[in-house]
Amino acid sequence: MSSSLRRGVLAATALVLSIASLSACAAGNSAQTLEVKPDNAATSVGDIKLQNVNVITQPDLTAKGPAVITGQVFNNGRKDQTLRAITLPGKNAKVKLTAAKGSGDVVVPAGGSVLLGGKGNASAVLPDGREALKDGEQQRLAFDFSNTGQVTIGAFVVPATSYFKDWGPSEAAPTPSTGAPSGAATPSGAGSPSGAGKPSGAASPGAGAPSQAAQQHAGH
Incomplete structure (x- = not known):
């Protein structure tokens, strides 16, 4: 050869x-x-990283009421940063931020993280979420921080069912017939200010806001 x-x-x-x-x-x-399955698309700007961000609406597609923004915010810097606002570019929708302790600013500690949504955590609530959003779409969100400034990310809009039940709005939407809160719209685990009264401290990295694995499971 x-x-x-x-x-x-x-x-x-x-x-x-x-x-x-x-x-x-x-x-x-x-x-x-x-x-x-991989997590939702994460993004980072400077010392700030956003991960597993979702917008969770009422479980009943026909119900009107608040929605909540969930996710985890990491601060890899040496100084605390305040989450000053969350906006929805192109939409006239207001987001109300509430700290885990029930008052004051939502502060992301240096070298730590904060969970948005879920029982005992900070909350970001859209009072008219169902009117502003549609399930299944991807909504652009802009997070405004005291030092880093604006960080934008695309978030999936999903109803508070299945894996997202415990992360959904705690304030039930009234039923059209009686005006009483619907039992299906009362997921445990407050995401609104009324459910964020117990301090939880900064969440450790890896603690879980709902991931895309849950998103894809809920879609089936």
Whole structure:
């Protein structure tokens, strides 16, 4: 066998082994194999990182009422930062921010994080959420911080059902017939100011706002 032919055979063998190795890795470590789906698209600007941001509406598609913004805010800097506002670019929708302790600013501590939504955490409530948003769409949100300034991210709009039940609005929308709160619209785990009265402190990284795994599960 000539030297050039021998080199060609060796190169082809190396290529086959490389492809086999990659295939094995894909089969053993892929998100599908491990049944773990990636988180929502995260974004970061300067010291601030946003992760697992969602907008959760009333569980009943026909009910009007508040919606909540959930997610986790990380501050990798050396100074505390205040979340001054959240806006919806292009929409006349107001967001009311409430600290976990029930009063004061929503402060993201240096080197720490804060959860938005869920029982005992800070809350971001859209009083007329159902009127401003539609389930299934992606809504652009702009977070305004004291030092970093504006950080924007796309958030999925989902109803407070299935995995999102405990993160949805605590204030029930009245039923059209009686005006009484609907039992289906009272998920435990307040996201509105009324449910954010107990201080929880800064959430540790990895604590979980609902992820895209929940989003995709809820869609099925």
